Amino acid sequence: MSWGFERGRIYNRRADIHGRFNGQQRGGIVTPAEHAVIVIFTGEEGEAHGYSDRWRDDGVFEYFGEGQIGDMVMQKGNRAIAEQAVNGKSILLFKILPNGVEFEGEMICEGYQTRRAPDRAGNMRDAFVFELRPIDNVTTVVDDILPATDNLAELRKRAFAAATPAPGKAKSTATVFERSRDVRDYVVARAKGHCEGCTQSAPFLRTNGVPYLEPHHIRRLTDGGPDDPRFVIALCPNCHRRVHSGADGAEYNGKLLLSMKAIEA
């Protein structure tokens, strides 16, 4: 379940998506102003290889950006997807069927490539092909957090580089797993053994001696995937469960977002 959507279930675009989030009623990429989601739609697979959305053997979904005529432009929906690591939004993928839209899952954007492909008029143009992966396959493995080194500054540098791809660089050479790990390792090291929510000491040590804290993505409902260290906080298990399962979870999460301003000024 992601945002209450169940994989494989068929929804009504107008009622279940626009009725809930608003957002653009037309087009393949919906970026509601009031919600931290990007809803994307894909048609049936088919057409010539390389010219349409498709699942690759390595588990990546290739998703063509928006722009029907001429070169695609990195703005609006395309930009929202490309900058997911920084904007912290959830990408929800739906497949268009004759009787509705089927929820395919929550995705994370690993990067994108620019590819020559025909536009709607049949002219070759530059198209953005986003490389998306189901977030479930990039779940944060919290068992291999590295022992904190003395060099927090270096960890921090790596974490910020992982979150923000260099300008003009279409695709980071590091995999999303590596980038995600860089952020996580830094966030836990930054906490120096204390929960960044309640400030209590971590309740116990990991087998490798690292204080047990869990990285929590403040702006996303799902932990895992690429993110920005300014919005990932290290929590003790109690605080983490409180955010996700507590009656005051949303409120507490809001408080964490505020305290992040001081933690990562």
Ligand SMILES: [Zn+2]
């Ligand atoms: Zn705590």
Ligand SMILES: [Zn+2]
């Ligand atoms: Zn969390």
